[in-house]
Amino acid sequence: MQSRNPATADVIATYDEHDDETVEKRLAAAQNAFESWSETPMATREELLAAVADVLRSNVETYATEITREVGKPLDQAVAEVEKCAWVCEYYAQHAGEHLQDEHIGAVPGAKTYVTYEPLGPVLAIMPWNYPFWQVFRFAAPHITAGNVGVLKHAPNVLGCAQAIESIFTQAGYPDNVFTSIQISTDRVSDVIRDDRIRAVTLTGSTRAGKAVAETSGSELKPGVFELGGSDPFIVLDDAPLEKAATVGATARTQNAGQSCIAAKRFVVHTDVFDDFLDRLTAELEALTIGDPTESETDIGPQARSDLLETLHERVTASVAAGANLRLGGEPLDRPGYFYPPTILTDIPEDAPAATEELFGPVAAVFSVDSEQEAIRVANNSQYGLGASVWTTDTSRGESIAQDLEAGNVFVNQLVKSDPRVPFSGTKDSGYGAELSRHGIREFVNMKTVWIEE
Incomplete structure (x- = not known):
């Protein structure tokens, strides 16, 4: 060992x-x-x-x-x-x-x-x-x-x-x-x-x-x-606070180099704000520093093992081959260690690995939806049910959507996290x-x- x-x-x-x-x-x-x-x-x-x-x-x-x-x-x-x-x-x-x-x-x-x-x-x-x-x-x-x-x-x-x-x-x-x-x-x-x-x-x-x-x-x-495991949806509604959602979303996707069961993995974004949010999320991810995890300026360290890096890249590659669009990243870094850059995929087919499997690394799968009901459907269209995050300026609306999401933990205008004061659990797989x-x-x-x- x-x-x-x-x-x-x-x-x-x-x-x-x-x-x-x-x-x-x-x-x-x-x-x-x-x-x-x-x-x-x-x-x-x-x-x-x-x-x-x-x-x-x-x-x-x-x-x-x-x-x-x-x-x-x-x-x-x-x-x-x-x-x-x-x-x-x-x-x-x-x-x-x-x-x-x-x-x-x-x-x-x-x-x-x-x-x-x-x-x-x-x-x-x-x-x-x-x-x-x-x-x-x-x-x-x-x-x-x-x-x-x-x-x-x-x-x-x-x-x-x-x-x-x-x-x-x-x-x-x-x-x-x-x-x-x-x-x-x-x-x-x-x-x-x-x-x-x-x-x-x-x-x-x-x-x-x-x-x-x-x-x-x-x-x-x-x-x-x-x-x-988890493939947590991060739902961005048409009235979402986009600047905060993009900033928190970047953190939720890349913390611990994206190696977290409750990381935001599938970004489900209303068409009315899709382009704006995607631009903001891209800018946030591009601004992150990848490097030596012992250095104070580093935001993203390496994947924990070589096999984890290989599996992550295989799923990204297979998703692109299935028709997904590679917006950012997508290639392991040419340097010692197991480094993978922040990556964004869009236009993802529902049967591609980025939609059906857990991507355990800094890869954001971004989906466009044209209604609240479609956002709920896409969010629930997963074998997993660990956490979910909903972004809206109308907290009553967010709470209503939370009731319809198949997850053990739902956060409105916050990333999914564990806290000793409240129970933490999952459903489905x-x-x-x-x-x-x-x-x-x-x-x-x-x-x-x-x-x-x-």
């Missing part, structure tokens, strides 16, 4: 895959840790999570540098990722007990009835490379504080980040093995899911990976939360189950009814 610097293609580090004996020891240790951790008072768990936030904030540059080295994310974006991890820890340090307090329910006179929320056990978290800290802490902060223990299977190209995260929990004072990780290949994951000690599974990744993991966890009757807020922390607990009568 290797991690490479995507900006240079140089090998950073090589890691040994854990053998069966090592995996067995770590699962046994996780189970043993759960027995005492689940009995630890909520107040203590919250205090420890607050300590994690302190460790993150005290070492933000160190952790951000590791993210940039392994993923190629511009350093300021990596810093923002670490700070967001501290935020989610602070949120659950303040609210976990509130979200999981016993819920008293009146049933019959004289009876005491309530619902209590009890942890399940070790939870396997299969996490991706694109947000190597945030995706892990989005899982760990609520579910470990709920009394579960975490077993992380991270992507093989970000194992430096995985080890750093393990050390953070140790520095914060957590008992041994409340959070642990295993270094295994994808073909060994199903065996870990089937292990009796693993009581639940969460995955952030591709739809293909989600289906495979869900099939295994479902056959074992183990609950799961799956945040999968974008997965199921909630993360974050009160809803997310209750995914991996036993919701037990207690009924007492004299």
